[in-house]
Amino acid sequence: MSCFLLPNSLCGLFESIFAKIWWKKGLGREKFIGVSKDTCVDQKIEEGLGFRNMSQFNIxxxxxxxxxxxxxxxxxxxxxxxxxxxxxxxxxxxxxGNRSSYA
Known part of the structure; x- marks a missing residue:
């Protein structure tokens, strides 16, 4: 992420994977319910969970x-x-220029 500008769709995929891990109901775990995505990306000081917006983090x-x-x-x-x-x-x-690359 520190060398390439990732497409927003890929950043959204990362965020959805993180959310699935966070809300996943596993063996002996309760499913976490009741927190919106906006609350997740709010900073901890604002009583959010502090998840990163991956496209902004990439920039x-x-x-x-x-x-x-x-x-x-x-x-x-x-x-x-x-x-x-x-x-x-x-x-x-x-x-x-004409010789540009993704890097």
Whole structure:
């Protein structure tokens, strides 16, 4: 998730898997009932369960990678990405080119 922009449908699938695990009735377990999805994704400080919205979490992880490129421009990964994808500009002023990849 920290390297690729995942489709919203895949993020929704992750969230549904997490919900099934949370609400699953197993051997010797009671089924958890009475909490809406909105309550689940609310922060704990707001009396929610603190589940992550996976599409927003994906964007946050990608932003973290961008921040690393800005803070450590001399790192190996930053130098490789600069040489391949934005040799004339810096990361913030780069544009999507013809040789783009999912990374």
């Amino acid at each position: 946050a992880l990608l932003a973290k990678q961008g921040w690393r490129l800005l803070v450590n421009p001399n790192s190996f990964v930053a130098q490789v990405l600069k040489a391949k994808y934005f040799p004339e500009n810096d990361f913030l002023n780069s544009r999507l």
